[in-house]
């Protein structure tokens with residue numbers, strides 16, 4: 283039986299950084315489900331699908347073949363045979379992913395891929411609905427959060443470090459809007475699973491959060 287750790291939480295709480303550290307420490311595979319939703323969103327943008335039309339997104343999603351492979355232990359996302367890692371971290375794709383991920387057909391397709399990965403190997407999987415929908419029987423469930431202000435400031439610092447011109451207030455508004463959409467959608471909304479452990483990373487360092495989570499791993 284594989285050991286499965288589910289980490290859910292809002293954008294910018296530090297899920298991917300923490301999940302990668304925990305996976306590395308335990309020798310498990312890290313599965314970034316957001317990257318799969320991003321690849322699907324990129325496909326919709328490339329195909330010029332109107333993102334307010336859930337019926338068109340549902341229909342078009344049948345033509346997107348999304349898979350992941352590991353190269354030197356790092357997850358790479360493929361869209362119809364092409365590695366799209368370098369194309370999915372833009373604000374445009376973030377906003378599109380938040381929209382296309384509300385569509386049931388999109389979720390069904392990606393959820394089945396995620397379940398398969400977790401059944402085959404020990405994983406640390408992060409996302410929005412991992413503990414509630416994808417891996418309801420996960421061995422450990424973490425709900426990782428932080429205040430909107432702290433999350434916006436982290437994103438702002440990240441962008442500034444890359445030399446990107448940005449506005450803190452605009453980032454904060456964008457995060458609040460994305461939270462709202464992710465938490466109020468009908469399909470698999472972002473909620474804490476009943477048996478998940480709540481970890482607030484607002485006042486903790488990355489190492490402190492990782493240590494806390496590792497202390498829960500049996």
Ligand code: DC
Nearest residue numbers: 315316317319379380383409410411
């Ligand atoms: O974690 P992220 O920012 O890469 O996620 C991108 C979008 O995908 C986010 O708006 C919510 C959606 N998502 C989802 O609906 N379910 C998941 N398991 C992971 C991400």
